[in-house]
Amino acid sequence: MKNFANKSINDQLTVIGNSFYPCYLIQGSRKNLLIDSGVNVIAPVYTRLLDEALGNKNRLDYLFLTHSHYDHVGSSTYIKRLIPALKIGAHERIAPLLQKESALTMMNNLSEAQRSRFIGITGNEDVRIAPITVDITFREGDAIDLGGLTCRVYEVPGHTRDSLAYYIPEIGALFSGEAAGVAEGKERREPHVEFLASYDDYLASLEKMISLNPQILCAAHGGVLMGDDATDFLRRSYAATPVYRRLIEQYLAEAAGDIPRAIEMMVREEYDRKGVTAQERNAYITNLTAQVKHIAGLR
Ligand SMILES: [Fe+2]
Structure with missing residues (x-):
């Protein structure tokens, strides 16, 4: 859990946070995008690293969410408070959920279990997840121009019904969220299968992501897979599901x-x-x- 530093993958892609709770910063020539907001209990780390990567965190234009789990939307409230002009994008299904008190209480309770591990980071800061307004709702086929880079939106249900993957064809980078499973094992190379909402949809979503043949897989947890390892992980995830x-x-x-x-x-x-x-x-x-x-x- 150490290693809270920016890790540059290439000129346009940076891992913000650490490899277990990563957010991914994509810098187009006109717009900057963060994918996922990680857990709330390390929220100040993300904003500090955004300042480092962008010179000023207020240069961040967009925050797009992969799905509605506490460890992926967790710092949205905190980040939005510090960057008021930020536009948040997510699956249209997420918008009402992120306003729902009972759902947010459950998320806060899940992350609270880890607060003591990161107390040195949050201190007395208010990092609780409060209602989040989704500014842009996505569906399959949507595309956002970042300037020289296009963020394409794919619906990948199965893990959750509101799961989205984002793909940037210019750099072959796929942001799968948990629709691709999570790497586990001693070497952190074996996919742990993560269908929660639908077994069949989970398999179909993996097929969809495999067909993109990504060269960079920015996983939900556990790091970034490059070259052949990217699609290989998706294939092994598919095989591991049945x-x-x-x-x-x-x-x-x-x-x-x-x-x-x-x-x-x-x-x-x-x-x-x-x-x-x-x-x-x-x-x-x-x-x-x-x-x-x-x-x-x-x-
Ligand atoms: Fe997760």
């Missing part, structure tokens, strides 16, 4: 269809014992619960 479904089905069978029991067994064996998943435990359980319920419903 395998993970079968694993869930095995646990469900072992638990005689008892969903809470299957979840409990999986947490103990797959998370606690194997210890290869970097995701925070409560967030892992929240996601796993959605996955097991979804697969149980498909049987």
Whole structure:
């Protein structure tokens, strides 16, 4: 969790934050765009690094969100407070959710579990997620001109119904959000499967992203994959998806269809014992619960 520094991938692309909670800064000749706002508990890091990268954080024009999870929209409130002219873009489904008190409370509770780890960063600053206004709502096929770079919008449901991927063809860079899964394992190279909303849509979304054949994959967590590794990760993520479904089905069978029991067994064996998943435990359980319920419903 150290290493809060800007990491330049090329002249136009910079990782802001750290590799586990990254935001991605894209600098066009006319507009600057940040993809995702990470977690709220390190919000001041992002704005400090934006100042460093842009000379002045107020040169940031856009913040586009990949999906509605607390570790991807988390610092939006804080960043918008410091950069009032910022325009926030997201899937049209997200707009009402980011105004909903119950959804924001759940997000604040999830991130609160990690606050103590970053207390040196936030101090007494107010980083709570408060209602966020989405200025630009996206659909498949939308494109935003940044000057020399185009940000193309793809709907990639399956992880969440509001998941978007952004692709910049001029530099072959894909910002997949969690629609491509999350790298785990000792080398952080194995894709952890992340369908929460729909198994079928998750696979179809991976196919869509594979067809773009990206040369740079800016992942939701775990860093940036370059060259052949980018599409290779997407392909392996696709292959891992039915395998993970079968694993869930095995646990469900072992638990005689008892969903809470299957979840409990999986947490103990797959998370606690194997210890290869970097995701925070409560967030892992929240996601796993959605996955097991979804697969149980498909049987
Ligand atoms: Fe995430």
